[in-house]
Amino acid sequence: MRLLLVAPWWRDCRTFTEEESRELAAEYLEDMPDLEARRDRAAAALGLDLPDQAEVLARLREVAVGVGERFVLAFPPEDHAYAPLVKD
Template identity: 55%
Template sequence: MSLLDAIRTHPAADDYLTWPGEFDTSRTYEHVEEVVLASGEALEVVAKDGAGGTYFLCGEGGEERPVLYADSEGGAALLAVGLPELVRLLLAAPFWRDCRELTAREHAEAVEDYLEDDPGLLAERAPAAAALGLEVPTAEAALARLREVALGLGESYVLLNAEEGLAYRPLLTP
């Protein structure tokens, strides 16, 4: 069974990844505008977030392909090398978007803010990870890997508006 199928068939995993992970696999329609990779590689929509952002698998192959995220405002970043790595990031650091410097301290502050409104928010993380057979790294390790991927390999994954040919701005910068 693929990881996407496992997410869809395990309610604990699907629910946790939809929120707080912002990775809704039931929403696989196109991005807010037509986009292409500058390299010409294929893009496959695998999920959306609640704000119009889109997760894409890049190139040909299976779930080991790089995962690119594009927001609805013209920003994009390569987040992971493979869907399992992305899911581990979302389990460990679901509020990565609130971490401009990609630090564990920023993420801990974001978690505190969210927990004020929903104290049980993270209670389903362990059952979600167990349902998928994934170990959850620390937020610090997940954010360090995100920085490594986005600022290293990510330079090779430039997303373009297909109509105008303009590049999306990098979501994550050094």
């Protein structure tokens, strides 16, 4: 939930950098200028403390890239592994 509130553009983050995230944020804010106010209201309603973008991007990278190093998601009927969504 924190990822969605802090960086709703996470699916477009391919390098997991703050610079990339800032560029994507600017695009989102053009379309929805009150995004930050909405985010803050949602976080308050849910009782969530929001981390900064650096923390969120680090966690996203860890989950998207790091977990795949330890686990392989397979499709049993065809017995082959899914390709990772994000490659390091």
